[in-house]
Amino acid sequence: MRSPKDFFAPLAVGAPDPPRQIPVLPSRMIHFFDPGNEKMATKVPGIAPQVDVLLGNLEDAIRADRKEAARNGLVRIAKSVDFGRTQLWTRVNSLDSPWVLDDLITLVTEIGDRLDVIMVPKVEGAQDIHYVDRLLAQLEARAGLTRPLLVHAILETASGVANVEEIAGASPRMQGISLGPADLAASRRMKTTRVGGGHPGYLVRTDPVGEELDEGRTTYQQDLWHYTVARMVDACAMHGILPYYGPFGDIRDTVACEDQFRNAFLLGCVGAWSLHPAQIEIAKKVFSPAPRDVAWARKVIGAMGDGTGAVMIEGKMQDDASVKQCRVVAELADALAARDPELAEAYDAATEEALAE
Numbered sequence: 394m395r396s397p398k399d400f401f402a403p404l405a406v407g408a409p410d411p412p413r414q415i416p417v418l419p420s421r422m423i424h425f426f427d428p429g430n431e432k433m434a435t436k437v438p439g440i441a442p443q444v445d446v447l448l449g450n451l452e453d454a455i456r457a458d459r460k461e462a463a464r465n466g467l468v469r470i471a472k473s474v475d476f477g478r479t480q481l482w483t484r485v486n487s488l489d490s491p492w493v494l495d496d497l498i499t500l501v502t503e504i505g506d507r508l509d510v511i512m513v514p515k516v517e518g519a520q521d522i523h524y525v526d527r528l529l530a531q532l533e534a535r536a537g538l539t540r541p542l543l544v545h546a547i548l549e550t551a552s553g554v555a556n557v558e559e560i561a562g563a564s565p566r567m568q569g570i571s572l573g574p575a576d577l578a579a580s581r582r583m584k585t586t587r588v589g590g591g592h593p594g595y596l597v598r599t600d601p602v603g604e605e606l607d608e609g610r611t612t613y614q615q616d617l618w619h620y621t622v623a624r625m626v627d628a629c630a631m632h633g634i635l636p637y638y639g640p641f642g643d644i645r646d647t648v649a650c651e652d653q654f655r656n657a658f659l660l661g662c663v664g665a666w667s668l669h670p671a672q673i674e675i676a677k678k679v680f681s682p683a684p685r686d687v688a689w690a691r692k693v694i695g696a697m698g699d700g701t702g703a704v705m706i707e708g709k710m711q712d713d714a715s716v717k718q719c720r721v722v723a724e725l726a727d728a729l730a731a732r733d734p735e736l737a738e739a740y741d742a743a744t745e746e747a748l749a750e
């Protein structure tokens with residue numbers, strides 16, 4: 394581990410200084426596309442204004458014989474499309490694959506000035522981040538970049554989960570972590586065959602009434618991902634980086650997708666992946682706080698003055714801890730409102746109504 398004194402020193406001569414703070418930009422949806430797929434690629438300029446993050450995926454879901462086409466497609470798109478305020482990310486191939494070295498060399502050299510974040514899959518521990526960190530510094534120096542690239546890890550191996558705290562703090566470049574439920578399920582030898590979401594077999598049941606075991610007992614499906622999401626959120630919060638839920642593979646089931654995203658939002662995640670255009674609006678809805686919650690948060694903040702002491706609002710006690718929660722919601726709302734006039738209007742209208750009550 395690097396000495397705290399050297400933590401923010403560049404890892405190669407000529408590389409830019411690593412960031413002291415991770416920019417907290419809206420990233421409600423990380424929209425995945427295959428840059429080598431002509432049909433998807435032509436949709437990118439139209440999708441860019443609707444999403445917070447566009448991610449050119451080079452890893453899983455790209456066939457082995459299309460890896461180079463995807464990499465070259467991303468270079469072409471990054472050079473030709475105006476992304477406006479939308480961030481451009483990529484997911485490179487895994488560190489043990491035959492493609493990742495060329496992914497990193499090509500992307501940093503050719504479009505390092507356009508990319509914001511590099512997502513690294515199947516991270517097992519801090520050693521994987523250290524490897525990418527040094528290589529990026531060397532490539533940034535060679536490419537003459539003045540802005541450091543950020544790194545995002547996917548939490549999708551049992552070892553990664555065991556080491557999540559050290560991964561989150563492995564480099565000042567660490568921007569965030571996403572849960573990868575599909576690979577994580579495989580790594581853990583879970584008996585699911587899905588990409589994220591729940592499973593009807595994972596449940597608890599009420600006690601039997603009398604001797605009858607088969608009747609009158611309600612079952613409640615449980616969340617397979619609760620433990621991992623909560624652990625990831627803590628690790629990210631501890632290191633000042635951002636947590637995300639990853640993919641929800643049942644594209645048709647927009648209802649359960651919304652539930653999964655909302656669970657992640659309530660537990661502290663800032664966004665989720667959208668795999669299909671149908672999931673963009675779901676993420677936008679879920680990861681933008683509801684107007685009534687924003688109105689309530691602003692009301693509490695207003696009533697609490699300097700934040701000390703305790704007050705009653707609508708029968709509920711408010712103090713330092715609740716006003717801090719309200720600030721999280723209000724600050725997120727302000728950041729989103731600055732980008733989205735419709736949201737700004739909805740938040741202001743709800744606040745006016747709440748204050749008039």
Ligand SMILES: CC(=O)SCCNC(=O)CCNC(=O)[C@H](O)C(C)(C)COP(=O)(O)OP(=O)(O)OC[C@H]1O[C@@H](n2cnc3c(N)ncnc32)[C@H](O)[C@@H]1OP(=O)(O)O
Nearest residue numbers: 425426432433436450453454575576588640667668669670
């Ligand atoms: C476990 C993990 O690693 S998850 C991350 C890796 N997986 C991915 O990145 C998957 C990304 N998404 C996809 O590949 C596709 O959405 C699929 C394969 C799931 C479904 O694709 P399709 O069967 O073409 O879906 P569908 O027919 O509903 O698509 C409708 C249109 O949207 C386009 N489209 C689909 N997904 C996307 C996307 N992610 N971005 C942009 N356009 C898209 C299709 O090309 C199609 O265009 P068309 O109307 O011009 O024909």
Ligand SMILES: O=CC(=O)O
Nearest residue numbers: 549573574575576
């Ligand atoms: O990469 C994502 C996953 O769920 O696996």
Ligand SMILES: [Mg+2]
Nearest residue numbers: 453549573576
């Ligand atoms: Mg995966």
